[in-house]
Amino acid sequence: MAFEALGDRLSGIIKKIRGQATLTEKNMDDMLQEVRRALLEADVNYSVVSGFISEVKEEAIGQKVLNKVSPGDMVVKIVHDKMETLLGAGDNDICFRLDGKPTVIMMVGLQGTGKTTSAAKLGNLFERKNHKRILLGALDIYRPAAIDQLINLGLKCDPAIDTYFDRSGTLPPQIAKAAYEKAVKEKYDILILDTAGRLEIDEKLMQELKDIQSTVHVDETLLTVDAMVGQNATNVALTFSQTIKITGLIMTKLDGDSRGGAALSIKKMTGLPIKYAGVGEKMEDLENFHPDRMASRILGMGDIVSLVEEVQAKLDEKQAEKTSRRMMNGQFDLTDMLSIMKQMNKLGPLGKIMRMLPGVPKLSEEQMEQAQALLKKTEVIINSMTREERRSPNIIKSSRKLRIAHGSGSTPSEVTKLIESFENMKKQMTMMKNNPMLMSRFGRK
Amino acid sequence: MGLISFLKRKFGKHSAEEEQKIIDAETDRREQIQQKKAEKIQQQIDKPVQVIGDFGQVVKNPCPDDLKKAEEEAIKNRPKQIEIKSHEEIKKEVVVETEETKKAVTKYVAGLDKSRLGFTDKLNRLAHSHRKVNKEYLDALEAILFEADVSYDIIVDVLKEISQIATDKDVPPDEVNDILIDKLFISYANDGDSFSTDLNFAKNGPTVVFICGVNGSGKTTTIAKLAYKYKNRGKKILLVAADTFRSGAVEQLEIWAKRVGVDIISKPQSDPASLCYDALKKGLEDKYDLIFIDTAGRLQNKKALMDELSKMVRVIHKVIPDAPHEALLVLDANTGQNGIDQALVFLTSAPLTGIVVTKMDGTSKGGIILSIRHRLGLPVRFIGLGEKMDDLEEFDLDKYLYGLLIGKENDK
Numbered sequence: 117m118a119f120e121a122l123g124d125r126l127s128g129i130i131k132k133i134r135g136q137a138t139l140t141e142k143n144m145d146d147m148l149q150e151v152r153r154a155l156l157e158a159d160v161n162y163s164v165v166s167g168f169i170s171e172v173k174e175e176a177i178g179q180k181v182l183n184k185v186s187p188g189d190m191v192v193k194i195v196h197d198k199m200e201t202l203l204g205a206g207d208n209d210i211c212f213r214l215d216g217k218p219t220v221i222m223m224v225g226l227q228g229t230g231k232t233t234s235a236a237k238l239g240n241l242f243e244r245k246n247h248k249r250i251l252l253g254a255l256d257i258y259r260p261a262a263i264d265q266l267i268n269l270g271l272k273c274d275p276a277i278d279t280y281f282d283r284s285g286t287l288p289p290q291i292a293k294a295a296y297e298k299a300v301k302e303k304y305d306i307l308i309l310d311t312a313g314r315l316e317i318d319e320k321l322m323q324e325l326k327d328i329q330s331t332v333h334v335d336e337t338l339l340t341v342d343a344m345v346g347q348n349a350t351n352v353a354l355t356f357s358q359t360i361k362i363t364g365l366i367m368t369k370l371d372g373d374s375r376g377g378a379a380l381s382i383k384k385m386t387g388l389p390i391k392y393a394g395v396g397e398k399m400e401d402l403e404n405f406h407p408d409r410m411a412s413r414i415l416g417m418g419d420i421v422s423l424v425e426e427v428q429a430k431l432d433e434k435q436a437e438k439t440s441r442r443m444m445n446g447q448f449d450l451t452d453m454l455s456i457m458k459q460m461n462k463l464g465p466l467g468k469i470m471r472m473l474p475g476v477p478k479l480s481e482e483q484m485e486q487a488q489a490l491l492k493k494t495e496v497i498i499n500s501m502t503r504e505e506r507r508s509p510n511i512i513k514s515s516r517k518l519r520i521a522h523g524s525g526s527t528p529s530e531v532t533k534l535i536e537s538f539e540n541m542k543k544q545m546t547m548m549k550n551n552p553m554l555m556s557r558f559g560r561k
Numbered sequence: 562m563g564l565i566s567f568l569k570r571k572f573g574k575h576s577a578e579e580e581q582k583i584i585d586a587e588t589d590r591r592e593q594i595q596q597k598k599a600e601k602i603q604q605q606i607d608k609p610v611q612v613i614g615d616f617g618q619v620v621k622n623p624c625p626d627d628l629k630k631a632e633e634e635a636i637k638n639r640p641k642q643i644e645i646k647s648h649e650e651i652k653k654e655v656v657v658e659t660e661e662t663k664k665a666v667t668k669y670v671a672g673l674d675k676s677r678l679g680f681t682d683k684l685n686r687l688a689h690s691h692r693k694v695n696k697e698y699l700d701a702l703e704a705i706l707f708e709a710d711v712s713y714d715i716i717v718d719v720l721k722e723i724s725q726i727a728t729d730k731d732v733p734p735d736e737v738n739d740i741l742i743d744k745l746f747i748s749y750a751n752d753g754d755s756f757s758t759d760l761n762f763a764k765n766g767p768t769v770v771f772i773c774g775v776n777g778s779g780k781t782t783t784i785a786k787l788a789y790k791y792k793n794r795g796k797k798i799l800l801v802a803a804d805t806f807r808s809g810a811v812e813q814l815e816i817w818a819k820r821v822g823v824d825i826i827s828k829p830q831s832d833p834a835s836l837c838y839d840a841l842k843k844g845l846e847d848k849y850d851l852i853f854i855d856t857a858g859r860l861q862n863k864k865a866l867m868d869e870l871s872k873m874v875r876v877i878h879k880v881i882p883d884a885p886h887e888a889l890l891v892l893d894a895n896t897g898q899n900g901i902d903q904a905l906v907f908l909t910s911a912p913l914t915g916i917v918v919t920k921m922d923g924t925s926k927g928g929i930i931l932s933i934r935h936r937l938g939l940p941v942r943f944i945g946l947g948e949k950m951d952d953l954e955e956f957d958l959d960k961y962l963y964g965l966l967i968g969k970e971n972d973k
Contacts, residue, residue, distance in 0.1 A: 156713055157713050159710075159897035162704050162707040228779060228920075229777060230776070259813070260816035260820075261811075261812035261815075264813075265810075265812075265813070269808050315922070315923050342893075344896050344900075344903075345896065345897055346898065347707060347708045347925075347926075348708075348710070348895055348923070348924055348926070349895075349897075351679075352924065369776060371862075371863075373862040373899070374898075375898075375899070378897075
């Protein structure tokens with residue numbers, strides 16, 4: 117240990133001599149140029165890129181460079197974190213009305229960005245996750261068969277979602293009103309309105325959206341943005357948000373391989389929160405928006421992403437060291453187990469890690485999913501314990517078990533199983549500790 | 562002659578007197594061509610029929626019957642005397658064509674109006690506000706190009722050249738802009754001959770047009786517009802609703818088929834390749850001129866879906882060996898840098914013959930059109946300039962450039 121500390125100090129001195137102990141304009145420049153290119157290739161708006169880069173520069177200058185990390189890597193890490201914060205800012209959830217009236221959500225956007233699909237996916241999500249009763253409202257009376265598409269998508273959900281439609285030539289604001297009245301009368305919790313795709317400069321159709329908003333109290337107006345869109349995305353979003361009230365964005369087609377820089381530009385220019393991400397063709401393929409994943413994606417190049425992870429890992433090292441020291445001293449408890457699991461989760465989906473391990477037999481997708489679910493369940497159960505219980509699980513007897521099971525939505529036998537496997541793990545640790553051969557191989561750097 | 566002045570002369574507004582002059586000149590030119598053609602054909606007709614020479618090589622002692630038959634055949638196959646049109650008739654044609662061109666140009670100008678405001682006007686303003694080409698100028702130029710979705714590599718190359726020229730020869734900003742435009746579109750000019758904007762029709766039997774693209778790019782609407790265009794030219798058309806996946810896709814195409822007044826074949830929830838098979842068989846039996854196949858939108862990184870696409874192509878190929886005669890990729894003009902990746906991957910799954918750029922009437926600058934040419938060498942065949950049925954135009958570079966670079970300015 118002593119030698120290590122000395123080594124660290126030496127490398128610190130060398131860094132200072134080479135002028136790399138803190139970030140300066142000079143040692144950041146190359147990497148910032150790379151980042152700039154990455155952002156432009158990801159379709160981040162040109163002026164946003166310029167502003168963003170100079171902000172990063174300003175913020176980063178003078179920051180200390182971590183040990184074992186080059187200034188360039190440090191810059192990338194700062195860019196990534198800044199982007200993640202920026203992308204995640206704002207209220208990313210949908211607020212449901214509490215006054216007993218239906219919550220009204222309206223989808224708007226350019227043609228072909230995925231409004232109809234997203235409307236149905238949102239319905240599916242709220243139905244399953246929030247146990248709400250959903251009504252879809254078909255307001256796209258222009259595109260042939262848009263109404264049929266919405267009805268069919270609603271039927272695909274399980275249980276099927278109803279759609280209100282009117283093919284008699286009624287105008288969208290009136291259809292919206294009738295749909296709302298139906299929703300009130302028949303006690304639907306949420307009404308999702310699917311509107312026709314339109315150009316942001318089409319005055320007549322933009323007026324139609326305004327009319328809908330003034331006929332029905334729309335709680336959320338969500339703009340769908342195609343992840344493949346280019347530089348023009350910012351103009352479109354700006355004009356939309358200046359003409360009508362927009363409350364958030366849905367990024368669609370994120371299952372493609374475009375880098376989706378529009379997310380960053382729109383966020384920066386409009387400040388609108390990004391609420392959901394469309395990630396596939398199935399009804400379940402709508403997720404909450406994950407700013408960290410989006411930041412990595414926009415930065416794009418695999419090596420940059422792994423760099424970020426590496427820097428992050430070095431930041432996490434201290435925490436890991438603490439845990440492992442406790443492990444070796446036999447003080448390992450459930451809190452430590454949780455922290456190890458969280459670290460593992462950071463590395464990505466379990467299946468991916470398992471596949472990388474040599475000698476691990478190939479697991480089917482299904483088995484992988486089961487394992488992942490088990491991991492999740494363990495986390496929930498541990499989270500339902502008091503601090504005291506985590507520290508000394510042996511105090512967990514029948515009544516505590518019952519409470520934990522209730523709190524985590526599991527069964528008492530599942531809690532028992534978890535405690536058993538924890539005891540096993542602890543036993544193995546003690547064995548390892550008492551076996552010097554193993555200890556030396558476990559090795560510290 | 563610079564590009565701009567060339568375009569202005571070709572499509573710009575002329576006074577009535579000037580226009581008359583242009584029409585007369587064109588009429589004279591065509592009359593001369595007609596004259597030369599007629600003379601050439603007359604020479605061939607006047608040549609005596611020589612059957613023996615051709616025939617004797619194959620058959621040593623031809624019997625008189627065969628000879629006679631061959632002679633008749635040869636006479637029948639002689640080039641026919643061409644119909645000589647009078648000066649007035651030719652002039653009438655020229656006037657009609659001029660009107661048609663004008664109409665098409667108007668459409669380009671209207672459709673590209675917003676793009677022009679965001680691109681050319683910015684370039685012009687930049688040139689006016691700078692006396693010299695300096696770093697500031699080049700940075701602003703770079704911004705304009707990026708905002709038009711021109712691909713990264715092209716921008717880097719072009720700017721390097723431009724700054725070289727500007728520093729070496731001390732060229733003023735407005736001339737630099739002209740050079741820039743020339744450089745950007747030079748790849749189009751170089752491959753000018755590979756331009757066939759009309760569909761490539763099959764020698765005999767039905768012509769099969771295969772349409773593919775990512776989700777939401779506008780495939781179904783493009784097919785409707787194409788069907789409308791060729792229906793008006795008197796073709797017998799069959800639409801194939803091979804997007805059996807997306808909800809409402811079949812219904813959407815059915816409604817279009819009814820509106821345009823063409824036939825459609827669909828089989829919901831079936832395998833798209835097997836539907837293609839049925840459709841082509843029907844196309845052959847019922848003697849359709851044109852078969853448009855609508856496919857489901859697919860993101861290019863979905864391997865299974867791209868495989869499905871190549872399977873469809875294989876099946877089509879099996880029924881009609883030289884089909885599909887056209888495989889068009891539909892690209893949304895709003896697409897950013899990902900557009901080229903899209904085209905490259907689709908190119909490996911389908912024998913693409915061209916690109917349809919849709920939604921060009923929006924505010925996007927469609928830099929994608931440039932990148933396609935630079936990186937893929939595929940021609941843009943059609944361009945969507947509006948929401949109406951007749952707003953899909955055959956892509957014509959000169960008209961496009963006129964709409965993008967000059968537009969309404971010429972009205973002043």
